[in-house]
Amino acid sequence: MIKYTEDHEWVRMDSDTDATVGITDFAQEQLGELVYVELPNIAASISQGDDCAVVESVKAAGDVKSPVSGTIVSCNESLDDTPELINENAMGEGWLFTINLDDPTELEGLMDESDYQAYLTSLE
Amino acid sequence: MNDKNLHYTPLHSLHTELGAKMVAFANYSMPVQYPGGIIQEHQHTRNHASLFDVSHMGQITISGENAGQALESIMPMNFIDQPLGQHRYGLLTNDAGGIIDDLMVTRIATDSYFLVVNAGCKVNDLRHITEKIGKHVTIESHEDKALIALQGPAAIDVLAKWVPELSNLRFMQASNFNIDGNQCFISRSGYSGEDGVEISVSGDQVESLAKLLLAQDAVKPAGLGARDSLRLEAGLCLYGQDLTENITPVEANLNWAIPKVRRDGGARPGRYPGYTIIQQQLTQGPKRKRVGVRPIGKAPVRAGTEIVDAEDNVVGVITSGGFGPSINQPIAMGLLEISVTTIDTRLFARVRNRLVDVEVCKLPFVAHQYKR
Incomplete structure (x- = not known):
C-alpha cells in the first residue's frame, strides 16, 4: 500500500508496522536537479507533519514533512553522494528513510494513488 | 494563459x-x-x-551636450574621458552611499551613453535619473x-x-x-x-x-x-541580494569600479551622491565587506543565513548562496564584519538551527575567461 500527502511525500507500507518514505516524482520535478539531501537521525522520534528532511536543488531548498509519526529506522545513505537518485527514481532508489509507525491509522488520512493524481490535476 | x-x-x-x-x-x-x-x-x-x-533588463540612452558631466553627478564613474565604444560597469549611488543599481554603460557617441540596468530597478532608475539630471539631458528608454x-x-x-x-x-x-x-x-x-x-x-x-x-x-x-x-x-554581484540601497560600493568590495579621477586627489573628486561616506570608507576601510564564503561540507548555505563566530556572535550574513556545478560544491558570498574577512577565517553558518562550518575564501570560485 502506498499513500501520498498534499506536500508531495509518499509512504509505502513494507510490513504492518514499518514504512518507507520519499518525495514524489512531481516534487523532484518541481525542485530540479538535487545537489544535497539532509536526512533525519536514526532512532529519532518524529510526529506526523514534522520537518524531518531537506532536499536541496541548485536553486532552492525544500522541507520534507513526515507523512506519519514514528521512529526512524534507517536512512538512504546513497543520497549522501548521489542525491540525483531522487531525480532519477523518486519512488524507488531515491527513497529517503524508513520509519517504524506509532499509529498506522494515521495512514487513513492520506491520499491513495488515484486521489493524489486528481490532486495533481487540480494544481495545474 | x-x-x-x-x-x-x-x-x-x-x-x-x-x-x-x-x-x-x-x-x-x-x-x-x-x-x-x-x-x-x-x-x-x-x-x-x-x-x-x-x-527584461532596461535599455536607456542618455544624451546631450553635457551628458557625461550630468552622469558624473549621479554616478562615481569617469564618463567624460570614457573612450567611444568602451563598455563599463558602474553604480548609481544614493546620498547615504548605498547602491540604487549596478549597471553597464557604453559611450556610443561623444554626447551619448547607453545604459543597461537591472529589470527590477528600471522604473526606479528612470525616475531617479530624470529627477536628478532630466533638465540637462535627453533620456530615452528603449522598450x-x-x-x-x-x-x-x-x-x-x-x-x-x-x-x-x-x-x-x-x-x-x-x-x-x-x-x-x-x-x-x-x-x-x-x-x-x-x-x-x-x-x-x-x-x-x-x-x-x-x-x-x-x-x-x-x-x-x-x-x-x-x-x-x-x-x-564568477563572484559577481546580484542586485537585491549582494547589493542594496543599504550597502556601499566599498562594503560590496567594488572599489575597482570607482576610478581614481573621482576620488580625493583625482581630477574630479566627489560631487556624486554618497561621496562623503564612500570616500571615508575608501580612505579608512569599511566596517563590513563582501567576501567569498565556502561551506566546508556539502550543505548549501542560502541567502539570508546568519554567520556566527566561535563565541556565537553574529558577524554577518550570507547575501548569495547555492551550489557551484563547475566545482561540484556549495558556494556563497556574504557581507561580514571586517575583523573576520581574512581569507581562510573559519566561521559558522546557522542553517536550520544547526551550525555548518564555513570559511572565508577568495573570489571568484571559477576563474574569469574574459578576452581582454
Whole structure:
C-alpha cells in the first residue's frame, strides 16, 4: 500500500508496522536537479507533519514533512553522494528513510494513488 | 494563459516552444530553466555557448551636450574621458552611499551613453535619473528593444559566421554589427565569467535571431537558474541580494569600479551622491565587506543565513548562496564584519538551527575567461 500527502511525500507500507518514505516524482520535478539531501537521525522520534528532511536543488531548498509519526529506522545513505537518485527514481532508489509507525491509522488520512493524481490535476 | 500583471519578453513564445519552466522575476515571466536542467545549462555555458534572454533588463540612452558631466553627478564613474565604444560597469549611488543599481554603460557617441540596468530597478532608475539630471539631458528608454546574451568559450566562433570582425573587439568593448540582416548593438561582455557577448536588437527581430543562433551546434538555451549559478561562481554581484540601497560600493568590495579621477586627489573628486561616506570608507576601510564564503561540507548555505563566530556572535550574513556545478560544491558570498574577512577565517553558518562550518575564501570560485 502506498499513500501520498498534499506536500508531495509518499509512504509505502513494507510490513504492518514499518514504512518507507520519499518525495514524489512531481516534487523532484518541481525542485530540479538535487545537489544535497539532509536526512533525519536514526532512532529519532518524529510526529506526523514534522520537518524531518531537506532536499536541496541548485536553486532552492525544500522541507520534507513526515507523512506519519514514528521512529526512524534507517536512512538512504546513497543520497549522501548521489542525491540525483531522487531525480532519477523518486519512488524507488531515491527513497529517503524508513520509519517504524506509532499509529498506522494515521495512514487513513492520506491520499491513495488515484486521489493524489486528481490532486495533481487540480494544481495545474 | 497570460497573466496581465506580468510583462512578457518578445521571446516568450520561443521559451514556451522550447519547454522552458517559466517563473515570475522582477515582474517578468522568464525562463528559469529548459528541459535539460540548470546543471546541464551551466556546464554547457562553461564548455560551449548558451543563449540567455535578458530582455527584461532596461535599455536607456542618455544624451546631450553635457551628458557625461550630468552622469558624473549621479554616478562615481569617469564618463567624460570614457573612450567611444568602451563598455563599463558602474553604480548609481544614493546620498547615504548605498547602491540604487549596478549597471553597464557604453559611450556610443561623444554626447551619448547607453545604459543597461537591472529589470527590477528600471522604473526606479528612470525616475531617479530624470529627477536628478532630466533638465540637462535627453533620456530615452528603449522598450522596443530586446537583449540576448551569448555566453561561453564558443560564442565568438559561432558569431564569426556572420561577424568575423567581432574577434577584434576586446572584452568590455561594444559596437554596431549586422547579423544576417539584423542590425545589432553588440558588447563583448556578460555576467557568466565566460567570454561572450550581449546583443541589443529590435524586439521584432529578436526571435528570428535567437532561432538562428540556437540552430548552431554549439548553442543551447539557458535560463535564469544557470545565469545565477554562473555569476555566483564568477563572484559577481546580484542586485537585491549582494547589493542594496543599504550597502556601499566599498562594503560590496567594488572599489575597482570607482576610478581614481573621482576620488580625493583625482581630477574630479566627489560631487556624486554618497561621496562623503564612500570616500571615508575608501580612505579608512569599511566596517563590513563582501567576501567569498565556502561551506566546508556539502550543505548549501542560502541567502539570508546568519554567520556566527566561535563565541556565537553574529558577524554577518550570507547575501548569495547555492551550489557551484563547475566545482561540484556549495558556494556563497556574504557581507561580514571586517575583523573576520581574512581569507581562510573559519566561521559558522546557522542553517536550520544547526551550525555548518564555513570559511572565508577568495573570489571568484571559477576563474574569469574574459578576452581582454
